[in-house]
Structure formats: structure tokens, C-alpha cells
Amino acid sequence: MGQITLEKVTKRFGDVEVIPPLDLTIEDGEFCVFVGPSGCGKSTLLRLIAGLEDITSGVIGIDGNDASRTPPAKRGLAMVFQSYALYPHMSVRKNIAFPMKMAGVPQDEQARRIDSAAKALNLTDYLDRRPGQLSGGQRQRVAIGRAIVREPAAFLFDEPLSNLDAALRVGMRLEISELHERLKTTMIYVTHDQVEAMTMADKIVVLRAGHIEQVGTPLELYRAPRNLFVAGFIGSPKMNLIEGDAARQHDAATIGVRPEHIDVVDDGPWQGKVGVAEHLGSDTFLHVHGTGLADIVTVRATGEVGLRHGDTVSLAPRAEHIHRFDASGLRIA
Amino acid sequence: MATQHSRSAARFMMAPAVILLLGWMLVPLTMTLWFSFRNYFPLRPDRVPGWAGFSNFERFISSSAFWPSVQTTLVIVGGVLVITIVLGVALALLLDQPMWGQGIVRILVIAPFFVMPTVSALVWKNMFMDPTNGLLAHLWRFFGAEPLAWLSEAPTVSIVMIVSWQWLPFATLILLTAVQSLDGEQLEASEMDGASPLSRFYHIILPHLSRAITIVVLIQTIFLLSIFAEIYVTTGGAFGTRTLTYLIFQRVLESQNVGLGSAGGVYAIILANIVAIFLMRIVGKNLDR
Ligand SMILES: Nc1ncnc2c1ncn2[C@@H]1O[C@H](COP(=O)(O)OP(=O)(O)OP(=O)(O)O)[C@@H](O)[C@H]1O
Ligand SMILES: [Mg+2]
Numbered sequence: 001m002g003q004i005t006l007e008k009v010t011k012r013f014g015d016v017e018v019i020p021p022l023d024l025t026i027e028d029g030e031f032c033v034f035v036g037p038s039g040c041g042k043s044t045l046l047r048l049i050a051g052l053e054d055i056t057s058g059v060i061g062i063d064g065n066d067a068s069r070t071p072p073a074k075r076g077l078a079m080v081f082q083s084y085a086l087y088p089h090m091s092v093r094k095n096i097a098f099p100m101k102m103a104g105v106p107q108d109e110q111a112r113r114i115d116s117a118a119k120a121l122n123l124t125d126y127l128d129r130r131p132g133q134l135s136g137g138q139r140q141r142v143a144i145g146r147a148i149v150r151e152p153a154a155f156l157f158d159e160p161l162s163n164l165d166a167a168l169r170v171g172m173r174l175e176i177s178e179l180h181e182r183l184k185t186t187m188i189y190v191t192h193d194q195v196e197a198m199t200m201a202d203k204i205v206v207l208r209a210g211h212i213e214q215v216g217t218p219l220e221l222y223r224a225p226r227n228l229f230v231a232g233f234i235g236s237p238k239m240n241l242i243e244g245d246a247a248r249q250h251d252a253a254t255i256g257v258r259p260e261h262i263d264v265v266d267d268g269p270w271q272g273k274v275g276v277a278e279h280l281g282s283d284t285f286l287h288v289h290g291t292g293l294a295d296i297v298t299v300r301a302t303g304e305v306g307l308r309h310g311d312t313v314s315l316a317p318r319a320e321h322i323h324r325f326d327a328s329g330l331r332i333a
Numbered sequence: 334m335a336t337q338h339s340r341s342a343a344r345f346m347m348a349p350a351v352i353l354l355l356g357w358m359l360v361p362l363t364m365t366l367w368f369s370f371r372n373y374f375p376l377r378p379d380r381v382p383g384w385a386g387f388s389n390f391e392r393f394i395s396s397s398a399f400w401p402s403v404q405t406t407l408v409i410v411g412g413v414l415v416i417t418i419v420l421g422v423a424l425a426l427l428l429d430q431p432m433w434g435q436g437i438v439r440i441l442v443i444a445p446f447f448v449m450p451t452v453s454a455l456v457w458k459n460m461f462m463d464p465t466n467g468l469l470a471h472l473w474r475f476f477g478a479e480p481l482a483w484l485s486e487a488p489t490v491s492i493v494m495i496v497s498w499q500w501l502p503f504a505t506l507i508l509l510t511a512v513q514s515l516d517g518e519q520l521e522a523s524e525m526d527g528a529s530p531l532s533r534f535y536h537i538i539l540p541h542l543s544r545a546i547t548i549v550v551l552i553q554t555i556f557l558l559s560i561f562a563e564i565y566v567t568t569g570g571a572f573g574t575r576t577l578t579y580l581i582f583q584r585v586l587e588s589q590n591v592g593l594g595s596a597g598g599v600y601a602i603i604l605a606n607i608v609a610i611f612l613m614r615i616v617g618k619n620l621d622r
Contacts, residue, residue, distance in 0.1 A: 052521050073527035085522035089540040098536070099526035146526070 001063045002076075002153035002186035003028045004049060009058035011044055011210075018044050019210040021058065026154075026188060026203070028063075031180050033197040034190045035233070036207035042190045045207070046156050049188065050079050062153060073102075078147035079156040082163065084139045086131040086146075093127040096145045103150075110149075117145040120179075137168045144179070154186035161196065169193075173200060194236060198222070206230050228329040231256045237285060237300065239323070242293045246270075252324035252332055259285065259300040261321035264307070268316030272297060274307050288313060362602075369595035376589045389596035398580055403604060405489065406576040410557045410608070412493040413500060414550055420497075421504030421549065422542065425512045426534075428505070439509075446502040454566035457495045458484065488572035495563050500556075504549045511545035512538070550612060558605050577601050 004026040011019040018041050026032045034042045047053045049060060051072035060068045067075050078099075086095050093114060100110045118124045121141040131139055140160060147155055157176070161169045177200050180187050191197055197204050198218045206213040206221065206229070213233075214226040225231035231239050239256045247255045264286070272291035277284055286299040286307060299315060307313060324332040369389055374380040393399060428439055445453065461468050462483035470480035483491045515538065523537050561578050568574045570583060578601065585594035 050525060052524070072521075072525045077525070079522070079525050081518045081522060083516065083518050085516065085518035087519060087523070087537060087540075089543075098523070098528075102527040102529075102532065146522075150526070 001028055003061075003063055004154060004186065004188070005059075005061040005064075006049070007059040007061070009048060009060060010056045011041075011048055011053065012056045017210070019048070022210065022212060024205065024212065024215070026186060028186055029184045031177075031187045031189065031200060031202045032205060033201035033203070034188065034205050034207060035192060035194060035197045036213075037233075038192060040207045041210040042192075042207055043158055044210075046079075046158050046188060046190050050077055050156050051075050052079075076150075076153040077156055078150045078152035078154075079158070080140075080143045080147050080160045082159045084131075084143040084163075086139060086142055088131055091128050091130060092123060092134070092142050092145075095131065095142055096149055099146060099150045113149045114145075117148045120148070120182075121145050121175075136164050137172060140164065140172060141175075144176070148179075148183075152185065154188060157187065157189040159190055159192070161191070161193070169196075176200065194234060198234070204234075206233060224331065225256075225323065226331050228254060228256070228325050231323060231325070231331075237298045240294060240297050242297075244293070246293050247324075250322060250324055253327040254325040254329070256323040256325065257317045257321065259298040261318045262297070262299045263316050263318065264299065264301055264305070264313050265316045266314060268314040270297070270315040270317075272313060272315065274309060274311045274313055277305070277307055277309065279304065286313070288315065291315070365595045365598045365602075367595075368592055369599050371592045371595075373591045373595075374589050375591060385592055389590075389592045390599070393584070393593055393596045393600060398575060399600075401573065402575045402577045402580040405574060406558065406578070406604070407608075408489060409493055409496065409560070409576060410554060412489075413496045413557055414553060416493065416497040417500045417504040417553065418546055418549060420501055421508045422539075422546075424501070424505045425508035426538070428509055429512045442505055443502045445498055446500075446506075448499070450499060450560070450562040451566055453499055454495055454563040457491075457498070458567050462491055484567050485572055488568050488574045492563055492567060492574055495567070496557065496560055499563075500553055503553070507545050507549050508542060511542050515541050551609070554608060554612060555605070558601070558608065577604060 006022055006024045008021045008023060009019060010017065010021050022045070034045060036042055044053065048055050051067075051070060055068055058068070059066055062070075062075055062077075087098065090098065096114050096117060097110050100113065105113075114127070115124075118127055121144060123138070123141055123145060126134060126138060126142075131142065134142065140163075143160070160176075161172050164172060173196055176187075176189075180200075189196075189200065201218055203215060204218055204221055205215050208229055214221060214230045216224075218234075221230060221234045225234060225239075228241065232241060235258055237259050239258045240262070241254055241256050243254050247253060270291050270293060272288035275287040275289045275296065277286050282303070284301045284303070284305040284307075286301060286305070288297045288299055289295070291297050297315065299313075326332050370385055370387075372380065372383050372385045372389075374382065424442065428435070428442065432438070448456075459467070464470055464480050464482040467480075467483075469483065473480045481487065519537055519541075520533060523533050528536060559578050560576070561582065564570055564574055564576060564579050565582075570579045575583070577597070581594050581597035581601065584597060585591060
């Protein structure tokens with residue numbers, strides 16, 4: 001079990017209200033990702049749930065019980081820190097055993113759980129090493145191992161992959177998703193990498209300055225962003241946001257078209273000059289200038305495109321994929 | 334660039350300093366060794382200088398004051414080490430807490446280190462430990478107890494107290510920087526792992542401090558083996574507070590026998606080395622982690 005509810009939770013540091021009243025429910029077994037720009041309060045929210053910070057007001061419920069004032073150890077949650085926070089003077093085995101030792105789990109049960117965690121995380125060969133003798137990815141796995149053996153109601157991850165290189169990040173991302181499939185435990189995952197958010201989440205919570213901008217499945221956010229902020233934040237490359245006449249034609253203050261929903265055609269409504277063309281092989285990202293719509297319009301063309309710097313192109317947005325927003329930035333249905 | 338050339342240039346540049354330091358150390362050491370094998374009485378023209386063989390060493394060690402002085406030395410060094418480390422860790426943890434006036438409090442804590450040993454011993458002797466007018470005597474009387482004549486009734490304890498007071502700032506300072514370098518996320522992780530404040534101290538903080546404690550122990554031992562002023566000013570070596578250093582001073586003073594004193598100096602070197610090797614064995618392994 002691991003249902004977590006936040007009701008009117010707020011957090012102030014001195015005079016600064018970092019989290020204004022916030023409501024959120026994370027269902028049992030869900031993989032919930034918090035995303036948002038730097039400084040928006042993702043870590044703070046996670047630490048409030050963990051109990052490492054006191055909430056200023058509101059109620060945090062875990063499995064229906066009020067846990068607002070419960071000390072962190074009693075909440076039954078396990079956290080994986082960005083810096084891993086392994087104990088440097090203990091071997092990997094002792095690190096993983098530490099929470100069980102503190103909880104007074106019998107020795108043979110400890111050994112059994114360490115064994116199964118080490119097998120699951122490919123750590124069997126490293127159990128007697130110190131954290132200082134491990135690579136970044138291995139340390140990350142030890143930190144996860146230390147969390148698993150507690151058999152927590154929920155896992156909390158604070159940007160666990162941000163210290164790893166790109167290739168390892170992809171690998172660990174898959175391992176964590178795999179782990180979630182296997183354990184079916186609630187996981188709350190903080191990241192500012194939207195690829196991680198899109199690929200791993202059952203539910204994404206987009207935050208800005210402590211406010212929840214939108215909650216939904218990755219595809220919901222992609223298909224129907226509730227406002228301009230979410231529209232610009234989710235999706236890579238970013239959605240093109242166009243104001244002025246082109247928007248007014250669609251009865252909106254702003255329209256948004258994702259790069260993948262603009263086609264290069266022989267005779268389209270928009271014209272411009274190609275600036276930088278990024279050839280990725282599978283796709284080509286064209287940065288088109290001088291369309292009179294926005295500074296740069298980004299277009300994603302499939303495959304290799306024979307366009308070069310300075311070529312003139314004609315573009316056509318796909319009508320069914322145009323997002324419309326009103327003057328206050330909200331989506332027009 | 335660590336090329337062959339730059340390395341030999343570096344050695345050449347470093348040579349003057351190394352040679353100076355080596356001379357600084359070797360000249361007194363050699364002279365001590367040399368005099369310890371001689372009969373040498375610079376202030377007594379009636380005694381003939383000459384070769385003494387091992388007689389100085391024999392006389393020094395067979396004196397009834399020798400072994401008690403070694404024991405006193407070890408007791409004082411050990412006592413001060415224990416007190417400064419225990420209180421130093423406690424103070425460091427306390428000073429690390431956010432509090433009002435932190436900067437001033439930290440400076441105040443360091444202050445005793447700036448007081449000269451002679452001065453601090455005098456202050457303790459006359460203002461704190463004096464049996465009639467000392468602060469401690471007043472305190473004792475306030476609680477209706479008979480004031481203690483500290484320096485004659487508990488002389489070793491008194492000296493340990495004075496020296497600990499002087500060295501506590503040093504220990505606190507080094508341990509405070511170590512406490513501050515502890516990663517906060519580690520403490521938070523252990524908190525989530527269910528560790529009580531006590532087991533957090535024992536399993537996380539203390540191991541983190543072990544390296545700093547080692548350094549404090551080694552440095553303090555070196556200096557504590559040679560404390561002198563505190564004893565000279567307070568008890569003058571009476572009441573069983575004669576350390577090896579003090580014994581050497583007395584021997585040279587009372588008989589003008591520089592040879593005998595030098596032999597004592599050589600014993601002091603040997604003692605210091607035994608203590609150092611011993612300490613390295615038990616705590617030194619913390620250093621190569
Ligand atoms: N202990 C604190 N005291 C005062 N302000 C704080 C404290 N901790 C965080 N803040 C403020 O709260 C806001 C949210 O911080 P938080 O660490 O939650 O951001 P974040 O979303 O995790 O950012 P990032 O992606 O950079 O990690 C920031 O503006 C930060 O300055
Ligand atoms: Mg953060």
C-alpha cells in the first residue's frame with residue numbers, strides 16, 4: 001500500500017511562500033513524476049512528503065492516515081538522494097543493511113534481503129567494496145538497494161540520474177521503470193528532464209513556482225496542455241507559440257503547433273528561410289526564420305531533408321494539431 | 334608539466350628549505366646525543382669535563398624519580414587527550430547548530446588558545462584554584478562544601494584541567510571544520526533509515542570525525558609531551574606532578590649536570606617515539622582511508 005494525499009499543503013521559508021496551498025493525490029502503485037523549471041519547489045515538495053521538512057499548514061496523508069507530524073523514519077517511505085548519500089565508511093553490504101539494522105530486523109532476514117536486492121541490482125560482486133570504490137551507476141544502484149530492503153510504502157527519488165552520463169542515464173531509467181513494474185510500489189520521482197518524465201511516468205505533475213499547472217498522463221499533457229506554460233514545457237523540441245494575425249485567424253490570442261506537426265510543403269500558408277538545420281539522421285530539425293510569426297519556427301521533418309542554410313521553405317501546420325490559447329494563456333477547448 | 338627537467342628544477346628550488354630544516358633538527362639532536370655521553374659542567378670549574386660512556390644514562394634511569402615521572406607524563410597526556418576530544422566533539426556539534434551570535438561565540442571559544450601558557454597557569458592558580466580567594470573556592474563554599482586546595486590536594490587533576498582548557502579550542506576548531514564538512518544528505522538519509530539521534534552520532538558522525546580526531550590526537554600528543562610552563566608556575570614539580578620534561582629541567586638545574594640532562598633528553602625522545610608509534614597503530618589507520 002502506498003497512497004499519498006496532500007490537502008492544502010503549504011510551505012514557507014521565513015516570509016517566502018515556496019508552496020502555496022496544494023492538493024494532490026498519488027494512487028497506490030503509481031509512478032508519479034514531478035517536473036518543472038529549476039527552483040519551482042519540486043525538491044521541497046518531495047522533502048515535505050518525506051518528512052525532512054515540516055509543512056507550514058495542511059495535511060499529508062499516507063494510506064489514509066494523517067502523517068503530517070510523523071517523523072520521517074515512521075512514514076514508511078524510502079528516499080534516493082541526488083548525491084546518493086551513501087555512508088562512505090561502510091561497505092556496500094553494510095550500507096544496504098543499515099536501515100534494517102536500525103529497524104532491528106533479524107540477521108538471517110537481513111542477509112536474505114541483501115542477497116535478493118544485490119541480485120536484482122547486479123551488485124553481488126561489489127558487496128564488500130566501499131562506496132568510494134564504485135562507479136556512479138553502481139553507487140546509484142546501492143542507493144536504490146538501500147531503499148528497496150526497507151520494503152517501503154513508496155519510493156521517493158530526487159533527480160537520481162542527474163549525476164550520470166547520458167548513456168548510463170538511459171540504462172538506469174529503464175532499470176528503475178523495470179523495478180517499478182516488478183515491485184508495483186508507489187514511486188514519486190523528481191526530475192527536470194522531460195524525456196525521463198515522458199517515458200517513465202504514469203502521471204506527470206507539472207509545477208511552476210509551487211503551483212500545480214497540470215496533472216495528467218504523459219500523453220494527456222502532450223495532446224492537451226492546459227495552458228501556455230505546460231504547452232511550452234512538455235515536448236522536445238518545444239512547441240512553436242505564435243501570436244498575432246496567424247493566431248487571430250483561429251480565434252485565439254496564441255496558437256501552438258508542435259514541430260512534428262508542421263510539414264514542409266510546396267505551397268503552404270507560411271514562408272521562411274532555413275537557418276540552422278540539425279540533422280539527426282532519423283529526423284531533421286529546421287529552424288526557420290523570417291516567417292513573420294515568431295522569431296524562429298522549429299520544424300521537425302522526418303528522415304534526411306535536402307534543405308540547406310538560406311533555402312526558402314514553405315510550411316503548413318496540420319489543422320487538427322493546432323492548440324489554441326486565450327489571452328490569459330488558458331487552452332480554448 | 335611533471336617532466337624530468339621540471340622535477341629536478343623543483344628539487345633544486347626546494348633544497349635550501351629542506352637543508353635548513355634538516356640542520357634545524359639535526360644540530361640540536363646531535364648535540365644532545367653528544368653531551369649525553371660526556372661529563373659536562375659549564376658552570377662548575379671544579380669538575381673536569383670528559384668522556385662519560387653510558388654512566389649518564391644509568392644514573393638518570395636508576396633515579397627513583399624516573400619511572401614516576403614517565404607515569405605522570407603519560408597520565409597528563411592521556412587525561413588531556415580524553416578531555417579535549419570528548420568535550421571538543423561535543424562543543425563542535427553544539428557550535429555547528431544555527432544560533433544567535435554564532436560568530437562571536439566561535440571566537441570566544443577559540444580565545445583560550447591565544448593565552449600564553451604561563452599566563453593561563455597563573456590565572457588558574459590565583460583566580461580559580463586559590464583555596465581562600467579562588468572562584469572555585471567560593472563556589473564550593475556557596476554549596477556549603479569545604480574549599481579544595483586544588484594544587485596540593487589534587488595536583489595532577491588540576492594540571493590536566495589547566496592544560497585541557499588551553500587545548501580544547503584547538504580540538505574544537507579542527508573538529509568543527511570536520512563536522513561542517515559532513516554531507517547533510519547523509520544525515521537526512523540516516524534519519525529516513527530510522528536512525529535515532531544517538532545512533533546517527535555513533536554510525537555516521539563519529540566515523541566521519543575519525544580522521545580529524547586522529548589528527549588532533551597526534552598533534553596534541555607532540556605538544557603535550559613537552560608541557561613545562563604550567564607545571565613550573567603551579568606546583569613546581571611537587572606533589573607528584575613531575576613530568577619527564579620537568580625532571581630533566583630539575584636535574585640540570587640542581588647539579589648543573591648538562592650531560593645527565595642530555596641523557597634524560599634522549600630518554601624523552603625515545604618515550605615520544607614509543608607513544609607516537611603506539612598512537613599510529615591504534616588511530617593512525619584512520620588516516621590512510
Ligand atoms: N532551506 C531553505 N530556505 C529558504 N529557501 C529555500 C530553502 N530550500 C529551498 N528554498 C527555496 O525554495 C524554492 C524551491 O526550491 P527547491 O529546492 O524545491 O527547487 P527545485 O524545484 O527542486 O529546483 P531544482 O530543479 O533546481 O532542484 C527555491 O526558490 C529555493 O530558493
Ligand atoms: Mg531540487
